[in-house]
Amino acid sequence: MKNRLKVLRAERDWSQGDLAERLEVSRQSVNAIETGRYDPSLPLAFKIAELFDLAIEDIFTSPSKEPVT
Amino acid sequence: MLTNPAIRRYNRRVMLLSLVYAALLFATIYLFVHGSVHGPIAYVAALLPALPLIGIFLVLGRYIVEETDEYLRMLMIRQSLVASGFMLSVMTAWGFLEGFGLVPHIPAYYAAVLWFAGLWIGWGYNIVTMRREA
Numbered sequence: 001m002k003n004r005l006k007v008l009r010a011e012r013d014w015s016q017g018d019l020a021e022r023l024e025v026s027r028q029s030v031n032a033i034e035t036g037r038y039d040p041s042l043p044l045a046f047k048i049a050e051l052f053d054l055a056i057e058d059i060f061t062s063p064s065k066e067p068v069t
Numbered sequence: 070m071l072t073n074p075a076i077r078r079y080n081r082r083v084m085l086l087s088l089v090y091a092a093l094l095f096a097t098i099y100l101f102v103h104g105s106v107h108g109p110i111a112y113v114a115a116l117l118p119a120l121p122l123i124g125i126f127l128v129l130g131r132y133i134v135e136e137t138d139e140y141l142r143m144l145m146i147r148q149s150l151v152a153s154g155f156m157l158s159v160m161t162a163w164g165f166l167e168g169f170g171l172v173p174h175i176p177a178y179y180a181a182v183l184w185f186a187g188l189w190i191g192w193g194y195n196i197v198t199m200r201r202e203a
Contacts, residue, residue, distance in 0.1 A: 040140075
């Protein structure tokens with residue numbers, strides 16, 4: 001699932017490790033979510049959204065709204 | 070590296086059980102080679118090396134329960150599924166080959182050996198697929 005995690009992280013000058021620490025997950029998890037290789041569960045998606053003080057849909061793009069390539 | 074507390078506990082438990090397995094296996098072989106066990110005690114002695122291996126299966130289940138990182142948990146579950154699929158496929162195929170007299174009989178504990186080998190295949194599968202999905 002496409003997302004703006006990398007941009008949001010960069011805006012705060014956080015490394016993947018910094019974000020992982022804040023979310024209490026591994027750096028591998030952050031990397032997998034950021035690159036779209038893993039879709040987080042709803043509780044983790046909420047945790048990410050709350051950390052950035054945004055709504056889930058402001059961070060993650062719904063697959064149904066992604067442009068067809 | 071993947072060194073969170075749950076993984077560290079899992080690795081420590083697997084290492085400990087592996088050492089116990091080696092010790093019990095050698096002890097049991099010694100007892101049987103020297104004809105020291107007979108009757109019902111022989112059954113108990115023969116089962117001893119199986120116990121730490123069963124323990125490793127339980128430790129894997131414990132890891133899945135204790136792992137708080139959902140991504141790492143998903144990877145381990147997938148790795149175990151690949152291992153189970155590999156072991157079941159090989160044992161099923163071997164069973165038919167053996168049934169038709171084409172290959173020799175192998176002891177049932179080879180299922181565990183194949184499953185552990187399958188964990189390595191699952192580990193490789195995780196690496197390849199996660200890279201491809203990027």
